[in-house]
Amino acid sequence: MERTAIRRRLMWQVATVTDVRRETETARTIVLDVPDWPGHLAGQHLDVRLTAEDGYRASRSYSIASAWPGSDSGSTIELTVERLPDGEVSPYLVDVLKAGDPLEIRGPVGGWFVWKPEQEGPVQLIGGGSGVVPLRAMLRAHAAAGSTTPMRLLYSVRRPDAVIYVSDLKELAGSDDVDVRLVYTREAPAGEPRVGRIDAETIAQHAFKPADGATTYVCGPTPFVEAVADLLVAAGHDPAQVRTERFG
């Protein structure tokens, strides 16, 4: 069990928004200053709670986008939130929240969908849409630790303008130990002829082989995660080495 998991009862606390950055039409990154942040592992998340004037409360869990400790985080942490059409919490976070605002949070939480630099074996990351957020934290942690563990990202997005962290991913892919591959499901950029979902052939071509002993992290909408996990197991990957995180 993680040392960080043994602690006092976790309570809600108030963080302050220090910056917001637009990532795509529907997603943005929120930079938070959290007093006495205990640190986190790449892949952990944070619960955000909103309280309406009439007392109605809604909370949702969001992956932490930044590594800790990492050159990109300093004394703050980052969340990247995508606006869901019928969302109760995400429209406020994406469209209304601004620098200087307080935000009620609880975290870090989750100890299963995490990657630690001391972990053995290669790492396969497979993300769909904003499922790339915790994977980006793992890529950042990999860079921050100077890890030479081979790490590959397979990232499924609808179209080029929906790619979150474009410049960041290019920079991270500059390392010899990291490979970044984008798969476009609706519309591909010029020079990229293939349009379609991640399938058995994509897995066979771009993911680590079952014999490589990689730990695979799959994050995205529930149908995406189930489809990819099924493809991996059908391709011979050990189900115990496939960790999943679904966001409905």
Add this chain to the structure above:
Amino acid sequence: MSPANDQANYLDGNAAAGALSELFAVDLTAATAQCNGCGKTAVFAEARVYVDAPGMVARCNGCEAVLLRVVSTPDNTYLDLRGLTYLRVPNP
């Protein structure tokens, strides 16, 4: 991808991490859980979690039986663990 999967409205055990962290000193999403219904043993993070309810419900991803429920009121939190035979947490 099956039509049934397209209708999926659940998250997974990771989504229950915050609510459970308010109650337990250890992270239960990485704990091994046995379903009292079908006997399936799996990491709790692999359970199906439904949050579109007054409370949070975690179900076995094998037989769909309720593993646990968490309901918070302004004054109290109710935790119902009836669907779990056991939770296995490694010692530090």
